């Protein structure tokens with residue numbers, strides 16, 4: 001449709017508003033209650049404009065073909081000005097002192113000519129609530145527009161806010177009126193971001209001094225990959241806000257990406273290289289870059305010369321950029337001469353890469369995040385997105401509140417489980433039985449898509465054979481899930497038009513994690529909801545900011561960049577030609593194999609980039625033994641991590657807010673990362689550090705800049721042939737596969753054919769097999785480990801921010817019935833012991849866990865969960881079985897905490 005705005009004609013899509021028309025014509029309309037992320041309410045009336053001679057609010061009036069809009073028409077402006085003067089009358093004059101870039105009210109006043117004299121007629125004296133570390137409320141600046149309340153409900157889905165008081169005294173109230181910090185607020189910052197007056201603000205923006213600049217980048221915490229604007233003042237980060245209209249997060253964020261940036265200037269940031277000059281028993285001492293790098297390179301070269309290239313191994317970082325990971329694997333292969341390079345994907349979603357490749361052909365999720373908008377039923381298995389991927393969790397919540405179905409498979413009562421139509425509360429480790437049980441019902445009740453199966457899938461006969469052994473009654477014995485619940489879940493999922501499967505570590509981090517992924521993928525194939533318009537596919541909620549990218553770039557012992565097998569001569573030659581160095585033929589060691597090799601005396605040097613293996617890998621006692629057995633441990637980190645403390649050389653690294661490159665999110669979207677601030681002290685990017693080390697080893701890694709590195713990766717990896725910084729800067733994020741400069745990248749995969757050898761989706765016939773450990777008389781509980789909202793993995797960053805005020809210590813979650821039996825009250829110190837060791841922490845009584853099961857996270861060094869976890873791992877990929885450990889529980893005895901115990905491995 002065509003609308004005239006003053007003298008300009010604009011072309012608009014159906015459903016557009018008059019406000020959109022005015023903006024499309026390049027003019028500004030004052031608005032207060034309107035926010036593009038929210039349904040319009042039209043309550044403030046400051047957006048009044050003339051529409052075909054009538055005075056109407058621009059934000060709620062639909063545009064129509066042939067309409068004439070006059071934003072400057074005097075009668076409309078006068079009415080808008082009167083509305084704004086009424087708002088101003090209730091506000092103190094200091095409302096005008098909020099900088100214009102943080103107050104739409106101030107901008108409205110400038111646009112409509114409302115001055116200080118209109119303010120303060122009826123001042124409030126309602127005070128502030130500064131109880132929350134990030135969300136600061138000044139009630140006297142509140143105009144009761146309800147934008148915060150609507151953000152919390154319509155975008156975040158938390159419903160923590162409401163309006164309280166009457167008429168003129170109406171003001172936002174958190175929870176049931178308690179201090180903000182004690183309310184159900186999850187700290188996503190949506191309310192602060194939307195507030196038009198500064199009534200809601202945050203620490204860095206309360207300070208009225210101007211911001212020095214803003215840099216657009218991608219969040220470095222989780223794999224959602226939110227676009228963020230980083231505002232800088234005085235050389236440090238003042239605030240981080242979500243990018244409105246960004247393709248992934250659409251102006252939303254979470255308490256980590258939005259607020260947890262204080263670590264960048266933590267006093268204990270690593271700012272100079274450290275070196276153990278006097279050998280293992282000597283302390284780490286400050287050193288120059290030249291000395292530290294020279295030392296590391298000298299020892300690496302000597303170990304390599306004496307014991308061969310495979311005596312050296314590199315762990316690359318899923319926190320680092322694509323370009324750094326590309327360089328790390330090139331350094332391992334072309335400079336050190338070994339394929340022993342791996343990344344944190346091993347601990348996380350390696351079973352996704354292997355399972356999804358076997359089922360569909362490529363090692364990534366099948367559909368984009370945007371597809372959740374059209375999903376009418378979600379199967380969320382072994383994932384807790386409202387805590388671990390909050391922007392995705394919120395989007396799922398919104399869809400469910402709008403009527404979409406939800407089936408949750410999780411032993412714990414998560415936030416989403418509370419909303420679910422069916423909560424399949426199976427025993428930890430029983431996924432394969434549960435997914436096979438659902439498949440059994442789908443086929444038995446005619447809910448499968450027979451046409452799709454006949455045309456596009458293989459392996460149905462073999463699957464049917466295995467499913468004969470998985471009727472709901474047997475699944476009930478294996479998993480504890482009642483046959484009726486299983487059938488209800490299968491019917492809800494199987495009768496949806498466009499179902500979506502999302503899953504997390506509750507599926508992968510098991511002894512049979514790859515089988516879990518395969519049997520879950522079966523459900524998408526059986527319902528024809530992958531590779532078609534009739535479904536939203538299978539989305540692994542990949543964890544770290546760049547865990548997808550680290551593997552994509554070839555930081556894997558058996559794959560070169562772009563998942564080209566090391567074993568394939570043509571792939572090796574393609575890389576060797578560009579690198580000017582041969583690529584070793586023998587696949588390298590996986591992370592757990594590196595530790596085993598070290599303990600067995602076969603590994604001399606371990607170079608760890610951005611992973612705290614002492615805290616995050618299972619069975620810390622074994623990891624400690626591995627580090628002790630190495631002649632040389634080099635560690636690049638932002639902080640002196642548990643691993644760095646044991647290293648011989650520690651190199652201070654820049655964090656994501658300080659570097660240039662790209663990250664690839666959970667939906668294969670490649671996004672730019674840009675430096676907002678300089679690294680502190682002498683810290684350098686991992687990119688620069690790898691160049692220094694290679695140089696000291698007498699080699700040149702090429703690719704002087706991150707842009708060059710991505711360009712080189714595009715040249716060696718056909719899957720990424722069309723990616724470049726120039727394109728990303730010009731066109732915005734791109735999905736892979738992106739094989740040529742003319743391609744936009746494939747967001748939805750397999751619409752024509754699957755990328756398997758025969759072009760069909762491969763159904764997997766996998767029987768249920770038990771987890772590595774089962775509870776027994778000595779260790780009668782099952783311990784599940786996972787995550788909590790406020791902290792991130794080892795907590796090295798979030799613990800050094802005010803997130804530590806939101807969650808200050810770890811707890812062991814215990815079902816009240818078990819706690820009663822053992823005489824454990826809330827907050828009591830308890831000892832949890834496994835066959836590997838024991839730790840002490842505070843109990844939290846909650847029915848979020850089932851009787852007989854316990855839960856804790858691994859965010860705090862004084863509650864090191866991985867002292868307890870076992871060496872059992874996915875039989876296909878080696879991903880540790882973090883989700884099942886047999887443990888004993890008792891009130892903690894007096895005395896110091898026990899720490900790692902016997903090194904017996906499960």
Ligand SMILES: Nc1nc2c(c(=O)[nH]1)N[C@H]1C(S)=C(S)[C@@H](COP(=O)(O)OP(=O)(O)OC[C@H]3O[C@@H](n4cnc5c(=O)[nH]c(N)nc54)[C@H](O)[C@@H]3O)O[C@H]1N2
Pocket residue numbers: 222223348381382383384385387388389409410411412414426427428429430431503504505506507541542543544784785786787788789790791792793794883
């Ligand atoms: N706040 C926060 N966010 C994070 C992180 C963080 O540390 N903190 N870490 C990031 C990383 S690296 C990752 S990988 C992701 C992880 O994100 P998620 O995979 O969502 O996280 P987890 O909490 O480890 O595990 C998810 C769920 O699996 C369930 N589960 C355990 N065992 C089983 C089982 O046998 N079957 C089923 N069906 N479910 C089971 C657990 O109860 C838990 O609720 O989060 C990322 N985002």
Ligand SMILES: Nc1nc2c(c(=O)[nH]1)N[C@H]1C(S)=C(S)[C@@H](COP(=O)(O)OP(=O)(O)OC[C@H]3O[C@@H](n4cnc5c(=O)[nH]c(N)nc54)[C@H](O)[C@@H]3O)O[C@H]1N2
Pocket residue numbers: 317319320344347348349505509543544609610611612613615616617636637638639641653654655656686785786787792793794795796797857858865866869882
């Ligand atoms: N018990 C238990 N253990 C688990 C899991 C579980 O569910 N239960 N989950 C596993 C999973 S999924 C994962 S992903 C791992 C995560 O384990 P890790 O990767 O070890 O954890 P992170 O805290 O994400 O980051 C590791 C280190 O990288 C540093 N760092 C951050 N950014 C950079 C950077 O840009 N450069 C460099 N050089 N360093 C940087 C941080 O300071 C930190 O010390 O933990 C695993 N461990």
Ligand code: SF4
Pocket residue numbers: 141142143144145146147148149171172191194195196197198199200
């Ligand atoms: S706090 Fe801000 S967003 Fe919330 S009602 Fe008041 S003025 Fe509106």
Ligand code: SF4
Pocket residue numbers: 219220221222223224225226249253254255256257258389390391392
């Ligand atoms: S959801 Fe993930 S990517 Fe987005 S702001 Fe939070 S931590 Fe960052």
Ligand code: FES
Pocket residue numbers: 030031032033034041042043044045046047048057058059060
């Ligand atoms: S912005 Fe249109 S009525 Fe408030």
Ligand SMILES: [Mo]
Pocket residue numbers: 347348349542543544547
């Ligand atoms: Mo992860």
